[in-house]
Amino acid sequence: MTASTSLIHELPTVTVRRAVVSAMANNAYLITHRQSGAQVLIDAADDAPAIRRMLGDAAGDSAAPAALELVATTHRHWDHVRALADIADGVPTAAGRDDAAGIEAESGVAVDRLLGHGDVLQAGGISLHAVHLRGHTPGSIAYVLADGGTTLIFSGDSLFPGGVGNTENDPERFTALLDDVEERLFGAYPDDAVVLPGHGDATTLGAERPSLPEWRGRGW
Template structure:
């Protein structure tokens, strides 16, 4: 990942939460890393529903920032736990990796509590509207956008396949070798599920091959569910995933 970011601001017309300022701004593109940010982790429990089925799930919630400001990635299920973990910090953004209901159901309530704008890729608008038909997202994020928190850049990588608007957030300056927040695109052991509506196996494999496996091998992958992995640990298994078809 290069040191610079292509940054933009894409507020959604009529979103209606004027007190929140989108975290994706042109000023952010010029902010360099300071090494102050850290990653905090919560595991929350709830359900995932799609195509008439419902499953019990546990989700990873990631908070990136310092003692003064943060962003929250996929604040799933437990509003009280997420807001307690954030505390009195200035929450610059709620960043959503995709629009499945386990990842977004609590997002509006968390956003209201933390007075933070919700960011989602527009290709998952139909999934968002299934859960929040009367409340829009605040900001649309697209490939190449850059969010800065505590002097650290998170770069949006559009990685469709698990859903059309799935994204990952690449933070090359976090940790020793960089961090990737992969949502449900890449897990320890392979791609995210593609057997339901709006998903496609060939698309997710192409996203992983061209957008993720090109990152440095030591990049830590922090997933939407389950244990972390690294790019280097997953790269040798690409052909196995293609051969098994999932």
Template sequence: MSGLNHVTPGGPPVTTRLSETVTMIKLSVGPMDNNAYLLRGPGGSVLIDAANDADRLLELIGDQAPDTIVTTHRHGDHWQALADVAEATRSQLVCGRPDQDAIATGAWVEELTGVWDGDTVALGEESLAVIGLVGHTPGSIALAYRGPGGVDHLFTGDSLFPGGPGKTGSPADFASLMDDLETKIFGAYDDATEVHPGHGDDTTLGTERPHLGEWRARGW
């Protein structure tokens, strides 16, 4: 059974209104079923993870080039189309500061801006808050959209999925990611908050919160 905002590889995008002013278009791209998110707000737009299928992303973008393309972390399946889309759109490129060099080298892009906790990414007249989540990679980031008077939205890359945190390479990385998720995500946002991950269906913090102890206990 399909979950929240379900998209399929090669299939059509799903369009959802996040607030009275911001629309999210979600598209599955590439062989690893990566989610790319195009957020359109008043006076601007942001693309989250130019992961693959540059031609499909550019068709989705159309004549309104995003002001910014955000890459959530350094893993190659999240930036396969970054160079091509960046060349076509001339958008500003943003990623987590600790992953900046790895993404610039891997994706062959220049003028990549590193961000971290406390920074924001403009979404036209509104903004997305940057949240650093160390563990899946050293520089993974989530983006938070707090719509006026509405439900909050978190774009978590591969740091949080329905059913648990993203993959980590050591017990220390797992502990770091869980600490950050518990303090910066579950400790800062309410149960109605929607989570938009780097792969698969969306979820809510209320759905996932009861399982935090289980995740700690199983170690992944």
């Protein structure tokens, strides 16, 4: 598919842009701090040229010269790291501790910052809270950004409109993922929190909350 990029959020201190890349329609998200120019990329999924175009588009989003300071990966699956070696050349990286070895095996990139539940990433005024969601992969991380009363949850492949991520029909993995999503996302953040998944369109916790019993009952 042809990669597309767009400005999806303009918040008081940051902007957020999205590039949709690859035949799997992966979302790569770019956060830019309006004053410092610091940028954080979430998931260098594929198509380094499209990601670079997004970086170029975001150059006008800040008062200071923009600079990519961190690449944060949501999980180890190959479709989320295909451009990591190219984009993260010389740029620090972060990911869940339990997925770091898999990310290095897939991409050849060693993870600089190993994350656990509750850790906080800082980059030029951007703060991201790491939420460990076990089940889709052992070390999947959702990154949560709060700015001016808006909460954004970059959920990777752990939460989508209509359900949690693929757990390959493993009941234990499904229960672990849904338990974590219920406790660590739905139990911790408001209904107007925006969920920005690794594929497809955004949703909110409030839109999905009524379906939690249905998801648990159907087992996926």
